Amino acid sequence: THFYNRRRKWVQSVDLIPGPPALPIIGNSWEILWTFKTDQTEAISNWTRKYGSIYRLWLGLGHAVVVLNNPEDVEILLSGSKHIEKSNVYRHLHPWLGEGLLTSKGQKWHMRRKLITPTFHFRILDQFVQVFDSNGNILVEKLLSTNGKTINIHDFITLCTLDIICETAMGTKVNAQQDSKSPYVSAVSDALLSVHMRTMQPWLGNDWLYNRTEGSKTLNAALKVLHKYSREVIESRRQERQERRKGSVSISDKDLGLKKREAFLDLLLEASDSAGAALSDSDIQEEVDTFMFGGHDTTAAAMSFIFYNLAANPEVQDRLAEEVAEVFGASDGAVTSQDLAQLKYTERVIKESLRLYPSVPLFARRINEELPITGGYVIPAGTNALIACYQMNRNPEVFPDPEKFDPDRFLPENCTGRHPYAYIPFSAGPRNCIGQKFGMLQMKSTVAKVVRHCVLSLPRPGYKPVVTGRVILRAEDGVQLKVSPRKMTPSP
Numbered sequence: 001t002h003f004y005n006r007r008r009k010w011v012q013s014v015d016l017i018p019g020p021p022a023l024p025i026i027g028n029s030w031e032i033l034w035t036f037k038t039d040q041t042e043a044i045s046n047w048t049r050k051y052g053s054i055y056r057l058w059l060g061l062g063h064a065v066v067v068l069n070n071p072e073d074v075e076i077l078l079s080g081s082k083h084i085e086k087s088n089v090y091r092h093l094h095p096w097l098g099e100g101l102l103t104s105k106g107q108k109w110h111m112r113r114k115l116i117t118p119t120f121h122f123r124i125l126d127q128f129v130q131v132f133d134s135n136g137n138i139l140v141e142k143l144l145s146t147n148g149k150t151i152n153i154h155d156f157i158t159l160c161t162l163d164i165i166c167e168t169a170m171g172t173k174v175n176a177q178q179d180s181k182s183p184y185v186s187a188v189s190d191a192l193l194s195v196h197m198r199t200m201q202p203w204l205g206n207d208w209l210y211n212r213t214e215g216s217k218t219l220n221a222a223l224k225v226l227h228k229y230s231r232e233v234i235e236s237r238r239q240e241r242q243e244r245r246k247g248s249v250s251i252s253d254k255d256l257g258l259k260k261r262e263a264f265l266d267l268l269l270e271a272s273d274s275a276g277a278a279l280s281d282s283d284i285q286e287e288v289d290t291f292m293f294g295g296h297d298t299t300a301a302a303m304s305f306i307f308y309n310l311a312a313n314p315e316v317q318d319r320l321a322e323e324v325a326e327v328f329g330a331s332d333g334a335v336t337s338q339d340l341a342q343l344k345y346t347e348r349v350i351k352e353s354l355r356l357y358p359s360v361p362l363f364a365r366r367i368n369e370e371l372p373i374t375g376g377y378v379i380p381a382g383t384n385a386l387i388a389c390y391q392m393n394r395n396p397e398v399f400p401d402p403e404k405f406d407p408d409r410f411l412p413e414n415c416t417g418r419h420p421y422a423y424i425p426f427s428a429g430p431r432n433c434i435g436q437k438f439g440m441l442q443m444k445s446t447v448a449k450v451v452r453h454c455v456l457s458l459p460r461p462g463y464k465p466v467v468t469g470r471v472i473l474r475a476e477d478g479v480q481l482k483v484s485p486r487k488m489t490p491s492p
């Protein structure tokens, strides 16, 4: 009776928050599954239009989630250090990422975040600019070799961002752009798809059921390849460091370029040695796998949509091309982070594209202690709070005419007065995206490189990719575009 009364009180406190009528046991999940097929984005957009800035959903089997769309509430949740635990859905990532930065909690997360933050210092990011640049050159070459045929540009960009993250996170080259059929590249794509599909089918949250599916077998096979690769890289790097300390290693000239640059992995090994917080190889593996996961699919999705927006808005593409020509002139010399810092319009284009197509459309926190928010509402302990970034970014009160692609929304003068939590594609507060600066720098470099050499156009007038909310925002059939060479303006 005691349990029943407590449960009843809890259900009542959740139901003080408005929301769609829910069926017994399956709650509102049927609406996602039947009415909206597998697209949570559409479902949440509909509910947001109907219920506004806060509403609750029953996800089935008594699980409740509170969706927050009001920047003030989002700030209350994210700015403090109390509610930093991720929601249960993130456990689908555990088989791949273990308890790395993205999925860990409590003391472990605090300790790791402190240890890893300095590895993203801008001086360290500077040394990656050359990696962005050289991989951008290969991307341009690959894009131009399509000779104006309609392509799914997302496939090309994913291989490029995978090459970049391997080189910067592990200091190794998988040459994905040159060898897209390699077992490593296929394993990344299989693992991503399996995780995406599991999150779309709530009943597969049950491990017993999931372990009997084909998806689980594909995931396990892919993880074997991925984990073996990162484990071997870590082992050999640790050994190399030890030998170097003993002064017995000689590096060939060919390797020198790659070795001189410290990858995140080297910095983690360094930090682990010097901070006295020795991390085991499997601790380091969790973090390296986390960078691999968080650091390439997000930027690939973002850039696919940026290129779509540029193709759909030729005047924006021309203006961006002008800026790139101004900064780089006819020079084909090495790009520096100072050059990239001058690309202000490019930066606004990226921000505006992330507004309409945020790579992480939803993120969620576990509420362990009741949280009072605005309007007299209280989010009860034992629920999850969901930040619906995709929907917040299309709120017409914050972004008038929200479907319009207008990079000037991010001119400094147009940002004044906008609530700082109204636009947070990289999340905000102590548990925000640690790779934000890295991601922005990489996107600026690649977008500028592509627009400098290519003209992007739509496959047919009025084409618009159909988005589907998975863990990372995707276009249903990829992002279809045509690429042709851009005539360089002759230097004066």
Ligand code: HEM
Pocket: 086, 101, 102, 103, 113, 290, 291, 294, 295, 296, 298, 299, 302, 358, 359, 360, 363, 364, 425, 426, 427, 430, 431, 432, 433, 434, 435, 436, 438, 439
């Ligand atoms: C367009 C690019 C990117 C976007 C939009 C993005 C977005 C986000 C968001 C929204 C979160 C918070 C997720 C949550 O609360 O569950 C996050 C966390 C994280 N991101 Fe990114 N990200 C991007 C690029 C990157 C890159 C390039 C890296 C690594 C090199 C990275 C590594 C991480 C990590 C490790 C976390 C977890 C941080 C923590 O919990 O302490 N991200 N990202």
